[in-house]
Amino acid sequence: MTKSPKLSGFLKPGSVVEFLQDNEAHIAWVLEESAGRLRLLTRTRREVKLPDSRLLPWSGPDYPAGATREEIGHRLEALETRRREIMAEVNPLELWDMAQGEVERAPIEWFATLLWQEPGVNELAALGRALIAAKTHFKFQPPDFEIHPADKVEARLSKDREAKEREGVVNAGHALFVALWNRVKSGQPPMPPGTRDLPEARIPDDEVxxxxHEVLLAQVAGRSGSGGEFDALAKFWESLKKSLPDVPHLALQLAQAWGILPPHHNYLLDEAGYAWGDGWSADFFAEIDAQLARFDELAALAEKNGEFDPTPFVSIDAATTRDIDDAFFVGPAELPDGSQGFRCAIALARPTLAWDFGGRLDREVMGRVTSLYLPEGSGHMMPERLGTGLFSLTQGQAKPALVAEFLLDGRGEVVSAAPRLAWVTITRNIAYPDAQAALNADSDPHLSLALALSRLLLERRLEHGAVVIDRPEPVVELEGEPNDLRVRIETREASPDAELLVSEFMILANCGLARWASEAGVPLLHRTQNIALPPSATGVFRDPLDIARVVKLLAPPALECTPRRHAALACEAYATCTSPIRRYVDFLNMAQVQEYLATGAPRLDLAGLEALIPTLSARIQEVGQIQRFRPRYWKLVYLLQHKREPFPAVLVDDQGPYPTLALPDMQLQVRLPRNMLGDKxxxxxxxxxxxxxxxxxxxELKVLEAREAD
Incomplete structure (x- = not known):
């Protein structure tokens, strides 16, 4: 395709030309031409000077030189009107359809022959303007027009649609967001759920x-930068929030003011992508039904083969616990050397019975990674039909279990440890207060023997350097309607002996199974804390000052496949298996042991298990933030509701300009300026x-006043 000739040398005073400015064609009259430089008069009577290379590749008509400025203006106005009329009749998209596949680029004259038999200069100019404006389909590469291919056109059209949509949403939404923020600032109550808009900012378009709604919810969830749709929503947000203050959780506050989200909405769940409640499990009914059917088949087979364990296991949990994943039995035993000791059997729920690893449900449960227990309720790792139903160790029902069998000597030292697969029937599910009452009255020989063993286990761990933190556990309870919630905090009724019994048996099971697995060559996921602690860190600590001192010495446990020491627990190896209904790490360890006992080989080799650690660790950290920070949120709500009341505290760290106070009854810490405490x-x-x-x-929690207690 030959290029059009340059205009230089064909122009003279009286010629009509067009040039491009701000992506628009402007008509002008040549007043003077010299060596490729032009002095022009525009339709608006403005003189401009520019090189002829700036002209568009069409010119004419040519008029005699010497016309007055008024005459020039009239002629340019008439030409402008005519060219706009012709341009209105041109459909550049139809022209693109005709040109597609014919050529990649062409001069304006070639396109004009597709529309007219003998196009004149007005037709050329009008068509050129139309093609310049159709940027989605053509690109002006002087002196030709490049014809975009279909895929590029679609991409550009999509981008244009997105820009137009964003402009519409921003224009309508900005005023609404400003009005909502004004409500937040002035302390007005949130709008009722379902509110469409505000009188001062109407939103007539349902799509807008x-x-x-989508923009606000995406920002609350912190999904910006997640790619695709979330990036598009982030662009909306950047435009919508202009002129609004840069404050934390702006989107959440706007959504609550609008009534889209309730007061006290748990945005941490959104950020972690953790679905609350059990509604998420509806997408997995087929997989759950398959689990139930397989459970029934295997239960019938176990009964037929006489695999039911007659051991009278009991469990101890909170009265509200529905996902019961451990039970125990303790009895006297004669050891191989003829001395007297203990038999301790710990039954652990076995939800891995017929699990489809790698399936849809497994991927979802792995993503949830742990159950959450918050003041507003519980979120279970597993579907409730499985976790709180089918596999929970509820009394009087046969359930699959992994039984960790221990023989211990009279001092509580482990003589032997071995796991086995079984079906068990729990004799009793006991609540902590009831178990404590029985222990206080010494009315249950089995529980009394179990307590005696648990005390020995604690003594042995302390001998090996264990760190035990014993502090009050505040119970946060919520009362009232969502718009008028009251927070109540009470210290949980203590059941020290019952709690000691359960905690020591869980440590025994996890340490014992970790050591057995190491000796058997079964890779497990271990919790390690391989640090050296001074002798002063060993013991049971109850005083807030002592607790603060010891906690500083501890490092967060790591998740790894190599069995190493857990310093605080005084275990040479520690792999959690005792909560497979509640924690995915325990679930995986359970599957490793189950498969080894059933087939002689673990489900995953060492490399396969190690490959899971980065994903699991990151997800545990992410979901764990909810369990860590949400109870603190409610404690701060409680303090806000009792703002004028004094609270007792203890100075636990006086280093630096901001000493630290502990509030033992609430398990909170707060820092304050040193000058508030005085010189003493x-x-x-x-x-x-x-x-x-x-x-x-x-x-945010700031101390207004502090004084030494009387």
Whole structure:
């Protein structure tokens, strides 16, 4: 395709030309031409100077030189009007359809022959303007027009649609967001759920309304940068929030003010992508039904083969616990050397019975990674039909279990440990207060013997350097309607002996199974804390000052496949298996042991198990933030509701400009400026404090006043 000749040398005073400015064609009259430089008069009577290379590749008509400026203006106006009329009749998309596949680029004259038999200069100019405006289909590469291929056109059209949609949403939504923020600032109550818009900011378009909802919810979930649709929503948000203050959780506050999200909405769940409740399991009914059917088949087979274990196991849990994953039996035993000791059998729920690893349900459960227990309720790792139903060790029902069998000597030292697969029937599910009452009255010989063994186990662990933190556990309870919730905090009724019994048996099971697996060559996921602790860190610590001192010495446990020491527990190896209904790490370890006992080989080799650690560790950290920070949120709500009341505290760290206070009854810590405490401040000093600014949403807690307690 030959290029059109350059205009230089064909122009003279009186010629009509067009040039491009701000992506628009402007008509002009040549007043003077010299060596490729032009002095032009535009339709708006403005003189401009530019090189002829700036002209568009069409010119004419040519008029005699010497016309007055008024005459020039009239002629340019008439030409402009005519060219706009012709341009309105041109459909560049039809022209693109005709040109597709014919050529990749062409001059304006070639395109004009597709529309007219004898196109004149007005037709050329009008067509050129139309093609310049159709940027999605053509690209002006002087002096020709490049014809975009179909895939590029679709990409450009999609981008244009997105830009137009964004403009519509932003124009409508900005005023609404400003009005909502004004409600937040002024302390007005949130709009009722289902509110469409506000009187001062109407949203007539349903699609725009839905888009605004999506934008806010995506920001609450922190999904920006996740790619695809979330990136598009992030662009909306960047435009919508202009002129609004840069404050934490702005989108959440707007959504709550609008009534889209309730007060006290748990945004941490959204950020972690953790579906609350059990509604998520509806997508897996087929897989769950298959589990139930397989369970019945295997239960019938176990009964036929006489595989039911007659051991009278009992469990101890909170009265509200529905996902019961451990039970125990303790009895006297004669050891191989003829001495007397203990038999301790710990039955662990076995949800891995017929699990489809790698299936849809498994991937979802792995993504949930752990159950959550929050003041507003529980979120279970497994579907409730399985976790709190089918596999929960409820009394009087035959359930599959992994039984960890231990023989221990009279001092509580482990003589032997071996796991076995079984079906068990729990004799009793006992609540902590009831178990404690029985222990206090010494009315249950089995529980009394179990307590005696648990005390020996603790003594042996302390001998090996264990760190035991014993502090009150505050119970956070919520009362009232969502818009008027009251928080109540009470110290949980203590059941020290029953709690000691359960905790020591769980440590025994996890340590014992870890050592057995190491000797048998079964790779497991271990919790390790391979650090050296000074002798002063060993013991049972109850005083807030001592607890703060010891906690500083501890490092967070690591997840790894190599069995190493867990310093705080005083275990040479520690692999959690005792909560397979609640934690996916325990679930995987259970599957490793089950497969080895059934076939002689673990389900995953060492490399396969290690490959899971990065994903599991990251997900545990992400979901664990919810369990860590959400109870603290409610504690701060409680403090806000009791803002004018004094609270007892203890100075646990006086180092630096901001000493640390502990509130033992609430298990909170707060820092304050040193000058608030005076010159006599010292670790262990009892303090009474009043709080100033409290913002549960931003985790802000500031002390207004502090004085030494009487």
């Amino acid at each position: 309304l839905e888009r605004l 401040a010292h670790p262990g000093m009892a303090v009474t404090i009043l709080f100033g600014r409290i913002d549960p949403l931003t985790n």
